Amino acid sequence: MLAILFVIAPLLSVIIRVPWSDFWSSLNTTAVRQSLVISIQTSLIAALLAAVLGIPLSWWLARTNSKVSRVIRTICIAPMVLPPVVAGIALLAAFGRRGVLGEQLFNLWGISLPFTKTAVVLAQVFVSMPFLILAVEAAFRQTDEGLEDAARTLGASPTRIFFSVVIPSVRPALLAGVVLAWARSFGEFGASITFAGSFPGRTQTLPMSIYEIASYDYRQALVVSVFMMFVSVAVLAGMRESWASGRTR
Amino acid sequence: MSLSVVGHIGKGTHTIPIDVTVEAGEVLGIAGRNGVGKTTLMETIAGIVPLLSGSLSFDGVTWDDASQKVWKSPEQRRCAVVFQDLRLFPHMSVLQNVMFGLRSRGISKNEAQSTARMKLDLVSAEHLVHRKAMGLSGGEAQRVALARAIAAEPDVLLLDEPLSAIDAGSREQLRSVLADVLSAFPGVALLVSHDAKDLTSLATRTLTLG
Numbered sequence: 001m002l003a004i005l006f007v008i009a010p011l012l013s014v015i016i017r018v019p020w021s022d023f024w025s026s027l028n029t030t031a032v033r034q035s036l037v038i039s040i041q042t043s044l045i046a047a048l049l050a051a052v053l054g055i056p057l058s059w060w061l062a063r064t065n066s067k068v069s070r071v072i073r074t075i076c077i078a079p080m081v082l083p084p085v086v087a088g089i090a091l092l093a094a095f096g097r098r099g100v101l102g103e104q105l106f107n108l109w110g111i112s113l114p115f116t117k118t119a120v121v122l123a124q125v126f127v128s129m130p131f132l133i134l135a136v137e138a139a140f141r142q143t144d145e146g147l148e149d150a151a152r153t154l155g156a157s158p159t160r161i162f163f164s165v166v167i168p169s170v171r172p173a174l175l176a177g178v179v180l181a182w183a184r185s186f187g188e189f190g191a192s193i194t195f196a197g198s199f200p201g202r203t204q205t206l207p208m209s210i211y212e213i214a215s216y217d218y219r220q221a222l223v224v225s226v227f228m229m230f231v232s233v234a235v236l237a238g239m240r241e242s243w244a245s246g247r248t249r
Numbered sequence: 250m251s252l253s254v255v256g257h258i259g260k261g262t263h264t265i266p267i268d269v270t271v272e273a274g275e276v277l278g279i280a281g282r283n284g285v286g287k288t289t290l291m292e293t294i295a296g297i298v299p300l301l302s303g304s305l306s307f308d309g310v311t312w313d314d315a316s317q318k319v320w321k322s323p324e325q326r327r328c329a330v331v332f333q334d335l336r337l338f339p340h341m342s343v344l345q346n347v348m349f350g351l352r353s354r355g356i357s358k359n360e361a362q363s364t365a366r367m368k369l370d371l372v373s374a375e376h377l378v379h380r381k382a383m384g385l386s387g388g389e390a391q392r393v394a395l396a397r398a399i400a401a402e403p404d405v406l407l408l409d410e411p412l413s414a415i416d417a418g419s420r421e422q423l424r425s426v427l428a429d430v431l432s433a434f435p436g437v438a439l440l441v442s443h444d445a446k447d448l449t450s451l452a453t454r455t456l457t458l459g
Binding site for chain 2: 144149150151153156164165171
């Protein structure tokens with residue numbers, strides 16, 4: 001009971017305090033519109049990248065059980081428990097202009113990642129991929145290897161087996177993993193503001209925009225917050241819906 | 250064309266000696282009590298489980314021989330299996346299941362589709378084409394698994410208890426379907442069954458394991 005109250009109270013309070021009369025005008029400002037577009041762009045690309053990179057890795061983690069794979073799993077999951085600001089500092093240390101890899105990137109190709117939209121995406125992938133890996137690896141572990149054997153006797157190549165037998169059998173978990181990674185990316189703040197900065201129209205995402213607005217207009221910050229809350233909860237509800245129907249199918 | 254297995258098969262600590270040669274056109278029945286290794290023999294021939302020692306060859310080509318370090322993977326062997334637990338792909342339609350082996354070997358979609366329909370017709374399951382594999386009854390699924398195996402046009406057909414999951418009524422029916430399929434099958438066939446009646450009516454000779 002207390003737990004429910006504890007979760008609901010802040011969420012409800014935002015809704016109560018929101019100045020509904022100027023809801024639309026608060027949302028419809030250049031800064032909010034710009035950062036919403038950036039948030040949508042970067043979080044979708046990040047979720048896609050997390051899937052493209054995370055799915056093969058999850059597959060490998062599910063199918064190997066060596067000391068090496070256990071260590072790698074722990075490392076890959078770590079960003080989930082890392083304070084986001086620390087993740088941002090780590091990304092700067094790696095890809096910053098004088099970073100371990102960033103210096104090479106700049107010297108060889110003149111590429112500088114920090115404080116660009118690419119940096120926003122990288123930060124989001126870094127912190128959100130663990131969510132995808134956790135969901136998808138667990139599903140890969142539960143797939144029926146008998147079906148893969150059957151497919152092999154029917155002459156299917158490993159790639160064909162992966163895409164036409166394995167992937168369809170983990171589809172609900174895959175979808176959940178991608179949605180979780182997207183939600184985490186959409187709400188990302190600490191790692192991206194550290195690594196990419198908060199430049200309106202360039203790297204400022206919606207959470208960064210809220211943070212900035214809150215410093216001078218608390219009421220408008222409430223409106224944008226409640227908007228983000230609705231989007232996130234709607235996506236979560238939609239996911240649960242499709243998950244439930246996927247299970248009964 | 251003949252299939253020959255000489256050596257030891259098994260999983261873990263349980264091993265059994267084996268020495269058998271099956272000619273094309275023959276249907277070798279495999280009998281033996283539960284757990285003796287009938288299914289392991291099938292899996293060894295298909296390439297799911299390696300031979301513990303000895304040699305497995307088909308038509309003069311070695312498929313599995315540890316001492317010579319020869320190993321042909323299942324997809325190189327052209328063995329089709331009707332597994333005891335069927336293993337139909339649950340998310341695919343019946344037609345897609347039957348087409349799977351043909352499509353895996355690079356046959357065009359149209360050709361695979363018409364072959365698959367033909368094979369489904371052969372096992373009296375053409376009315377199931379658009380059903381999902383997941384919702385089929387035991388007898389229906391059994392027919393589809395048989396159609397999927399023969400559609401792949403294998404050299405070796407392995408049938409592991411192909412009549413066990415069915416009630417008595419449709420069992421007679423499916424047995425005659427199976428008899429027709431086997432008599433038309435040009436390659437080597439092996440049939441595992443615990444039912445003496447299946448073996449006498451379908452196999453040309455029987456090997457008892459254990």
